[in-house]
Amino acid sequence: MNDHGHISVRTYWNVFGGLMLLMGLTIGAYYIEKLVLPLPEIVAVGIALLIAFTKTALIVTFFMHLKVSSRLAQLFAASSFVWLLIMFMITMGDYFARGWPAQTGPLS
Amino acid sequence: MSTSAIPQNYTSTRADSATEWIKSWLLTVDHKRIAILYLLSINFFFLLGGLAASLVRVELVTPQGDLMTADMYNRMFTLHGVIMVFFFLIPAIPAVMGNFLVPLMIGARDLAFPRLNLLSWYLYMGGGVFALVAAITGGVDTGWTFYTPFSSSYSNSNVILTMSGAFIMGFSSILTGLNFIVTIHKMRAPGMTWFRLPLFIWANYATSLIQILATPVLGIALLLVMVERVWRVGIFDPALGGDPLLFQHLFWFYSHPAVYIMILPAMGVISELISAFSRKRIFGYEFIAFSSIAIAVLGFLVWGHHMFVSSQSVYSGLVFSFITMLVAIPSAIKVFNWTATLYKGSISYRTPMLYALGFIGLFIIGGLTGIFLGVVAVDIHVTDTYFVVAHFHYVMVGGTIMAYLGGIHYWWPKMTGRMYNEAWGAISALVVFVGFNMTFFPQFVMGYLGMPRRYHVYPEEFQIYHVLSTAGASILGLGFIIPIIYLTLSLFVGKVAGPNPWAATGLEWSIASPPPTHNFDQTPVVTEEAYAYPEDAAAQDSDSWQAGSHL
Ligand code: HEM
Ligand SMILES: [Cu+2]
Numbered sequence: 001m002n003d004h005g006h007i008s009v010r011t012y013w014n015v016f017g018g019l020m021l022l023m024g025l026t027i028g029a030y031y032i033e034k035l036v037l038p039l040p041e042i043v044a045v046g047i048a049l050l051i052a053f054t055k056t057a058l059i060v061t062f063f064m065h066l067k068v069s070s071r072l073a074q075l076f077a078a079s080s081f082v083w084l085l086i087m088f089m090i091t092m093g094d095y096f097a098r099g100w101p102a103q104t105g106p107l108s
Numbered sequence: 109m110s111t112s113a114i115p116q117n118y119t120s121t122r123a124d125s126a127t128e129w130i131k132s133w134l135l136t137v138d139h140k141r142i143a144i145l146y147l148l149s150i151n152f153f154f155l156l157g158g159l160a161a162s163l164v165r166v167e168l169v170t171p172q173g174d175l176m177t178a179d180m181y182n183r184m185f186t187l188h189g190v191i192m193v194f195f196f197l198i199p200a201i202p203a204v205m206g207n208f209l210v211p212l213m214i215g216a217r218d219l220a221f222p223r224l225n226l227l228s229w230y231l232y233m234g235g236g237v238f239a240l241v242a243a244i245t246g247g248v249d250t251g252w253t254f255y256t257p258f259s260s261s262y263s264n265s266n267v268i269l270t271m272s273g274a275f276i277m278g279f280s281s282i283l284t285g286l287n288f289i290v291t292i293h294k295m296r297a298p299g300m301t302w303f304r305l306p307l308f309i310w311a312n313y314a315t316s317l318i319q320i321l322a323t324p325v326l327g328i329a330l331l332l333v334m335v336e337r338v339w340r341v342g343i344f345d346p347a348l349g350g351d352p353l354l355f356q357h358l359f360w361f362y363s364h365p366a367v368y369i370m371i372l373p374a375m376g377v378i379s380e381l382i383s384a385f386s387r388k389r390i391f392g393y394e395f396i397a398f399s400s401i402a403i404a405v406l407g408f409l410v411w412g413h414h415m416f417v418s419s420q421s422v423y424s425g426l427v428f429s430f431i432t433m434l435v436a437i438p439s440a441i442k443v444f445n446w447t448a449t450l451y452k453g454s455i456s457y458r459t460p461m462l463y464a465l466g467f468i469g470l471f472i473i474g475g476l477t478g479i480f481l482g483v484v485a486v487d488i489h490v491t492d493t494y495f496v497v498a499h500f501h502y503v504m505v506g507g508t509i510m511a512y513l514g515g516i517h518y519w520w521p522k523m524t525g526r527m528y529n530e531a532w533g534a535i536s537a538l539v540v541f542v543g544f545n546m547t548f549f550p551q552f553v554m555g556y557l558g559m560p561r562r563y564h565v566y567p568e569e570f571q572i573y574h575v576l577s578t579a580g581a582s583i584l585g586l587g588f589i590i591p592i593i594y595l596t597l598s599l600f601v602g603k604v605a606g607p608n609p610w611a612a613t614g615l616e617w618s619i620a621s622p623p624p625t626h627n628f629d630q631t632p633v634v635t636e637e638a639y640a641y642p643e644d645a646a647a648q649d650s651d652s653w654q655a656g657s658h659l
Binding site for chain 2: 083
């Protein structure tokens with residue numbers, strides 16, 4: 001019956017350390033971008049998102065026990081990311097196609 | 109006093125004092141007791157939402173705004189919408205009937221996480237308190253849809269309190285979904301394979317998927333509005349660099365699937381009722397089961413049909429319109445299968461069946477008008493009119509509430525051990541049906557003619573429809589009050605029901621009514637499919653019928 005493997009307390013602390021490090025990185029990246037090296041917005045946001053995704057992955061894998069969970073639980077977790085993807089893709093599809101076709105009606 | 113007897117059923121206790129008795133209910137982890145807690149609290153919110161609706165309808169009797177100011181009117185219909193959607197329709201069937209029946213139907217002793225289940229109820233109540241406090245201290249004027257930037261920048265009503273209420277209630281919904289999914293995967297009795305599950309279980313499983321996948325998005329959207337309101341962070345308000353349409357995307361990513369949170373469990377109830385009162389195996393079991401899953405999945409891809417007249421890209425609109433047509437297919441599959449089940453069945457017009465038949469008719473009207481609205485060209489004409497109001501009341505009241513009432517009547521003997529007065533049951537089902545149609549049918553007409561929603565002053569030519577609608581609402585209200593009376597009375601004077609008053613199949617009918625605390629003395633072993641009525645049950649019934657026997 002027991003689907004759960006074991007994650008040691010040591011690993012938890014290591015992950016915690018990693019998360020703190022990444023938080024420092026997020027804050028650091030903000031100051032570097034603001035004070036030292038102004039990046040185009042898309043790059044800056046991209047970097048921030050990348051760090052955020054890494055944090056999420058660490059939390060989900062270790063703190064939420066996904067690494068040692070049953071296949072079924074992993075499937076459910078993965079499906080939530082598929083759904084996130086659906087949300088982003090369709091929403092961004094709208095933003096992408098907002099100006100199409102250029103207005104030609106009586107209003108313009 | 110202290111007989112050492114084990115409580116005979118889940119309602120009896122060994123408590124010696126009133127406080128202990130209250131504690132035994134408020135701290136219970138028994139899924140059946142939690143269902144009763146939900147039943148009482150959800151019905152309380154239903155009556156409250158109904159009160160707000162009545163005030164709205166009374167205001168609309170005349171074209172002038174004579175009962176309320178415009179501002180008060182806004183707050184009133186918002187109160188109605190918020191309470192009915194978040195505190196009645198979404199939790200109603202899963203939290204009351206699902207809680208009571210999921211373990212019983214699959215042969216389990218309880219849900220997988222009984223304490224989490226109790227926590228869900230407290231979260232529901234907590235969210236309800238927030239919403240009530242918001243209402244009492246001035247109310248909200250944004251509509252239940254909370255559109256930005258009005259809600260995030262301009263409204264000075266209790267937006268944050270109300271949103272917090274919906275946010276907290278959302279967690280209750282997520283936890284219930286989680287509990288059902290784990291229970292259905294892990295706790296089925298031996299022999300209870302997936303394709304022997306009652307269709308009510310399939311429906312609740314599909315609903316649970318939506319609850320856990322969609323609700324977090326609503327939570328985040330509401331949180332972002334609150335953040336923007338408090339700290340002026342630019343997310344939705346263009347003046348701050350945000351995009352108001354982003355809110356609509358996030359909101360409807362939840363709220364369209366949420367309409368299926370309301371209707372899927374209702375469809376599950378109807379499958380049970382139709383089969384039981386036709387005394388026939390349900391037609392197309394697999395199709396009904398999989399159409400629930402199909403609705404749950406496709407329901408996530410159509411939210412943009414609420415945004416046709418926003419500045420959404422016309423290409424997005426086109427795609428959303430097309431997928432909206434697709435999602436109607438699984439709904440239609442269910443209707444066809446229910447109808448086919450009736451064919452050559454031995455139909456008895458008991459109260460629950462009256463609600464079930466009412467459901468089918470009204471849901472068809474509601475669903476088909478949904479298709480009208482899914483066509484961009486038609487929607488541009490009728491969006492934000494009473495046509496939309498009529499559409500969604502046909503599906504939510506004609507669909508979900510009909511099924512809720514039908515289910516309550518069907519499982520009432522199981523929950524309480526008593527039968528209610530059948531004549532009054534039938535009368536009130538008819539009163540509800542007539543009142544409902546009289547309330548909402550005129551709204552299709554006036555909406556099509558151009559009566560906009562959410563206005564309390566309107567051109568005189570629409571008055572006749574509003575008067576009809578308000579008259580219908582009074583009848584409908586009566587139809588909701590009568591059952592409260594005879595159901596309450598039945599607790600004291602009702603005939604003792606016995607384990608299986610409807611001669612129905614299903615594990616829940618194989619045990620005593622009300623069920624014992626631990627449901628099953630021995631874990632049941634399932635050897636047959638759901639709805640295993642004998643092939644010739646209908647024929648036998650009709651042969652043995654004589655004047656005076658039950659319909
Ligand atoms: C056959 C399936 C359905 C289709 C094709 C459909 C289609 C639509 C469309 C296109 C709209 C947008 C109208 C507008 O704002 O201009 C709409 C509104 C709505 N529908 Fe449906 N619908 C369906 C079933 C349902 C069901 C089952 C429910 C609930 C149980 C529901 C509840 C609602 C609600 C609440 C709104 C209005 C939301 C608001 O603006 O306040 N619909 N529907
Ligand atoms: Cu929709």
